[in-house]
Amino acid sequence: MFTTRPELVGSYGMVGSTHWLASAVGMRILEQGGNAFDAAVAAGFTLQVVEPHLNGPGGDAPIIGYRADDGHTFVLCGQGPAPATATIDAYTGLGLTEIPGTGHLAAVVPGAVGAWLDLLARYGTLPLADVLSPAIGYAEDGYPLVPATARTIGTVRELFTEHWPTSAEVYLPHGDLPVAGARFRNPQLATTYRRLLTEAQSAGSDRVTQIEAAHRAFYTGFVAEAMDEFLRTPVRDSSGRDHTGLLTGDDLARWHPTEEPTVAVEFAGAQIHKTAAWGQGPVLLQQLQMLDALNVADAEPGSVELVHTTVEVAKLAFADREAWYGDGDVPLADLLDPRYAAERAALVGPTAADGLRPGSPGGRTPRLASVFGDLVDGVWPGRYQGAAGVVGGGEPTRGPFGPEAMRTETTGETRGDTCHVDVVDRWGNRVSATPSGGWLQSSPVVPGLGFGLPTRAQMFWLEPGLSASLVPGRRPRTTLSPALALRADGSGFAFGTPGGDQQDQWTIPFLLHHLLWGADLQAAIDAPGWHSTHVPSSFHPRVSEHLGVEAESRLGSAVLNGLRARGHQVRDAGPWSLGRVSAAGVRPDGLLHAGANPRGMQGYAAGR
Template sequence: MFTTRPELTGTFGMVASTHWLASAVGMRVLEAGGNAFDAAVAAGFTLSVVEPHLNGPGGDVPIIGHRARDGHTFVVCGQGTAPAAATLGAFGDLGVEEVPGTGHLAAVVPGAFGAWLDLLTRYGTLPLADVLGPALAYARDGYPLLPSAARTVSTVAEMFAAHWPTSAAVYLPGGQPPAAGARFTNPDLACTFERLLAEAAAAGQDRDAQVEAARRAFYEGFVAEAVDTFVQTPVVDATGRAHAGLLRGEDMAAWRATEEPTVSADVLGVQVHKTAAWGQGPVLLQQLRMLEALDVAPLVRDAVALEASGVADDGTGPVTRLVHLVTQVAALAFADREAYYGDAPDVPLDALLSREYAAERARLVGDDADATLRPGSPGGRAPVLPSRVLADRAGGGGVSASAGGLGEPTVSPVGLTPGDTCHVDVVDRWGNRVSATPSGGWLQSSPVVPGLGFALPTRAQMFWLEPGLPSSLVPGRRPRTTLSPAMVLGAGHGFAFGTPGGDQQDQWTVPFLLRHLLGGLDLQAAIDAPSWHSTAVQSSFAPRTHTPRGLVAESRLGAGVLAGLAARGHAVQDAGPWSLGRISAAGVRADGLLVGAANPRGQQGYAVGR
């Protein structure tokens, strides 16, 4: 099987991420004696600087960690909550029927900074200065601006100049968008990091006291004060009108990152760990359960063998059948996501993840693409769907969604984006592992807080302004995020993995896992293999598009496969040869060797290790 790069193997450590600078920083920390948790924090902070269109220090991050010495596997939740003032009535008074995808109204508590500090305190070993220092240096001294970041800034430059002057001050140096590859600095962000480290140093020599002092400075001190003041200033958002925000310093002071158990399933011969249903993570487990019930293993092996042989699938062979099967399973699982998932106390996860329910749902998969939204009734529960979704589906319509190649945001001139993110995976020589998916605080979606150099998360756009839904807006509730880190554990082996891509995160990882776990491909080959996803699932982001029977596929699957899928009723969109997914992975092989791999698409993700 052709691969763009080798799967890395070694004995000391592996870091894989969506940006080569973050991977290098994480490896530097491992070389300096840090563990996987230290390295993940350093890489995460670096990503918040060098991929500002995909995440920021004021964004969100769920983290899954595995401590090797005792097998403890856990989630650190860095998904901030809705402000206390964010009620359905407050939005009704403003005449807003849907939380806009940009601006102050969508702001929730910024959780990423607190989550990284929580991981460092509980599981890391190094001082805060050692893990925040590289990110500070890139903000102060500069880094090469990614072409995708430059395009994003150029797209929203007019809005910045006209409506978001604080963003223009940072991202339009000299009044013009920066060029791709230009050395880009963010002096205000560097000063923010320096002030946080000064607060930490003033707390004395104790490492944990230093980390806590920095946390307080962010959530109760100068950062929270700046956020509180700025959010009360109306800014133009995706409604075309100017609105002040509802987030306040008190919301930030009341919030802390939390540790909680993972949600897991024993499936396909391994144990797969995800977050709970305040994120979309369990939807991956549902898909794998259904595919297991459909006995997909022989089909995967046949598809992998055919792809390796170089013989084209004529549209009736195993590759076509596999893509169809996986896509139909995705539609069923994501229908359940719409009906049941959210930060609610009564999500029926046990029933949703049961083998009996998976078998029941798998029986709905037919030979042709289905255009209906078909949530099930786990444990006898009746599905509850947003009225907007029911109306759209009843009309048989839909709004065509972009293919969104590479998992990058599709940015409009008003900054509206279906969302995207970054990812980092780490394994160290002791076997500790981390999978983290930082996101939010996108430069194009929220204006820069003056003096701080970063933007706020707009994750409240994922709430429905309709009561009684699992994902309805409720003060203090977490929005149902698409961020979805993951961990596979086996007998003495396993790996951390994940990808950016909004709703596609738990679609692109399905063929990756099938090809690796059942088809025998190594991690790099499984990442490199052609991918696909359904756009028939309801988007989580404003304006919540979907395409009936929509299927986006890489052309490398073959013309015969794309034609065969169209013949089965899929509305096929050719996304080009190398466009879908940014998966990375790092872990431990069954023989004890460490492994790492990263996505070649977009020419920025890299794995490093030795």
């Protein structure tokens, strides 16, 4: 079949990411003799510079890794928790019923820098200077600004000039909008990185000692001090009012990334690994188990029946996410029990199901937030909204509720949302990471640092007793969802995509095409995509589209019309718009392979 580019195959190393510069930097590190963990760190810091509308040093970064010499899989959690004073009463006392999607009140501990440093210290081999230097170079000397970044800055120009002057200083140089494709610099960020490196090197010559010193400089030193001071300054947020923040220097000083085991299920001869249910990753595992129970291997690729079935399965899995997932006591073993999957799969009928239908894992009684309505015959009505949305609210991802000014008529594309990077080295080590948050359009630049803070607290509910209710010190239930697919013979691949709530829907057709139907990585990435927009959004204002489905037109009009006949409200998303998947791994014959997404025209894979 025709593919947009070749699947890369080689024996030395492979990197796939959402930006060609990050992929090139990762490959440079492999060429220097670094391993996959070194390369992922260098690519991750580079993404903070070249995709500032998608992530930043003040963001989040869950990372999944595989160490080849002993088969060790792990999660490094770069998702920071809520501040110690972030109680439900603290927000409701301000007259809020939801945490704003932008500004200081949505800030949690920024975990990305800590997670990248921890990955380098635990599993890398190179000194900090080697992996941080490319990012410093791009911040200092400049890089070509991708069109999506330029468009994003345009949408918040008035916000910057009227309310966020520190952001205007960085992103509106001389008061002008930056031009897509032109060289863009962030000298403040370059200075921050250089100072981190200087303080690291002043701590001594030992590699790990230097990395630990960089962590201290960020979380207790000059970076933390600047954050703490700025958070006491009121700034405008999506509530339409000015607020100070709840995050403090003490919150930053207490936090350190944690290493945790992955969660995995068997599918199509591979173990699929995800984070635990403080992230949404297990919804992919639930979907795969339900599809397995429904004999998805026998389905016709790209058929009405296949798309309908996967959409209905997604609705069931994401309803479980709403009822059960969070940073607390989650019945994950019951949720991933094959018998539970079979029970849930039996609910899939021939037409589009309405409402939200969470299950009862282990006999427990589900509960959803009150905004989803009252339970009637085991179904919650849901919370729906059409295309009109709230400007400046939530994660800047695609979907039915983004502001129309940020969409195109043919694809519905909005300004993006998140980054992703996958790496495999010649020894077989693998890394999958999905950095996000600290978006330039969601939080004002901290004076002198060149980047903003995370806004992930918006994913908490200000309603007590829910699985994802706000509790001080808890991690918000993130949508960030890196992944590994590993076989018993040591083959397998790292994979993932940006996309907010769509991340664990867009990877479904990719996995089916590759693992079940034999497509190579690039062909599986290129295959037509789709997703449900009936699934509740995790981001302010937390609405969804009633029975909505977005599907690429390459599925064909017969398939789109067939879905409409089954009750789905289908939006034609154009031929190339859904998904940002990349992947890199080891084939069963021992050769390395990789692929990257052509949609968005900036993702690339590199390797040899």
